Amino acid sequence: xxxxxxxxxxxxxxxxxxxxxxxxxxxxxxxxxxxxxxxxxxxxxxxxxxxxxxxxxxxxxxxxxxxxxxxxxxxxxxxxxxxxxxxxxxxxxxxxxxxxxxxxxxxxxxxxxxxxxxxxxxxxxxxxxxxxxxxxxxxxxxxxxxxxxxxxxxxxxxxxxxxxxxxxxxxxxxxxxxxxxxxxxxxxxxxxxxxxxxxxxxxxxxxxxx
Numbered sequence: 001x002x003x004x005x006x007x008x009x010x011x012x013x014x015x016x017x018x019x020x021x022x023x024x025x026x027x028x029x030x031x032x033x034x035x036x037x038x039x040x041x042x043x044x045x046x047x048x049x050x051x052x053x054x055x056x057x058x059x060x061x062x063x064x065x066x067x068x069x070x071x072x073x074x075x076x077x078x079x080x081x082x083x084x085x086x087x088x089x090x091x092x093x094x095x096x097x098x099x100x101x102x103x104x105x106x107x108x109x110x111x112x113x114x115x116x117x118x119x120x121x122x123x124x125x126x127x128x129x130x131x132x133x134x135x136x137x138x139x140x141x142x143x144x145x146x147x148x149x150x151x152x153x154x155x156x157x158x159x160x161x162x163x164x165x166x167x168x169x170x171x172x173x174x175x176x177x178x179x180x181x182x183x184x185x186x187x188x189x190x191x192x193x194x195x196x197x198x199x200x201x202x203x204x205x206x207x208x209x210x
Contacts, residue, residue: 044072044074045070045071045072045073046070046071046072046073046077046082047068047069047070047082047083048068048069048071048073048077048080048081048082048083048101048102049066049067049068049069049080049081049082049083049086049101049102050066050067050068050069050099050100050101050102051065051066051096051097051098051099051100051102052064052065052066052067052098053065053098053132054095054096054097054098054132054133055092055095055096056092056095056132056133056160056161056162056181057092057093057094057095057115057160057181058091058092058113058115058116058117058181059091059092059162059181060089060090060091060110061086061090061091061092061102061107063086066086066102068083069101071101078104079103079104079105080101080102080103080104081102081103081104081107086107087109089109089110089111090107090108090109090110091107091108091109091110091113092106092107092108093105093106093107093108093113094106095133095135095160097133114183114184115181115182115183115184116181116182116184116187117162117179117180117181117182118179118180118182118187118190118191119177119178119179119180120138120177120178120180120190120194120200120202121175121176121177121178121200122175122176122177122178122200122201122202123141123175123199123200123201124175124201125166125167125175125176126164126166126176126178126202127204129204130161130164130178130202130204131161131164132161132162132163132164133160133161134160134161134204135158135159135160135161135204135205136159136160136161136180136202136203136204136205137154137156137157137158137159137202137203137204137205138154138155138156138159138180138182138190138200138201138202138203139152139153139154139155139200139201139202139203140152140153140154140155140193140198140199140200140201141153141198141199141201142193142196142198143196143197143198143199149198149199152199152201155186155189155190155193155198155200156180156182156183156186156189156190158182158183158205159180159181159182159186160180160181161178161179161180161181162178162179162180162181163178163179164176164177164178165177165178176202178202
């Protein structure tokens with residue numbers, strides 16, 4: 001006698017298998033969304049100021065000294081001066097190179113400035129590398145008698161050049177007049193050195209102009 005066989009039943013897929021499938025889809029969607037958000041954030045730009053020319057410490061920053069540029073800064077946007085955030089009495093607290101974005105920490109109030117500008121005349125010409133923004137030392141050799149000077153010594157250890165006017169017409173290399181930003185504490189000694197006809201020399205600090 002032939003016994004009829006029962007039809008084979010397809011095993012029912014376990015519920016946890018379907019859950020894992022949908023979880024995989026969610027992970028893919030989340031990953032794509034995360035990448036999209038990162039790309040979108042990278043494309044978002046904010047208007048901030050960049051230096052139109054080299055700005056030295058103590059120099060007032062006016063509208064003509066900066067330009068507005070749109071850049072993608074992300075989370076660090078607040079560390080730079082945004083367009084419209086520059087006060088009327090703003091001055092640079094450090095050298096800001098031409099084209100550099102203006103950091104918020106490099107701008108202060110004129111009333112709090114601890115530097116000032118003086119014009120000194122170097123007894124000898126200064127290196128060609130010395131230009132606006134160069135950090136230099138001012139050396140002074142006190143006058144002993146006509147044509148004789150004492151040992152040179154550092155008068156100002158940290159000065160920043162605003163401008164240089166070279167006189168190449170003089171025999172022996174010429175001389176130069178420089179407008180310098182110096183600490184207010186050094187003003188008295190600098191003026192005294194100029195008054196007693198000390199020989200002043202300008203020396204770039206290590207690495208300046210390189």
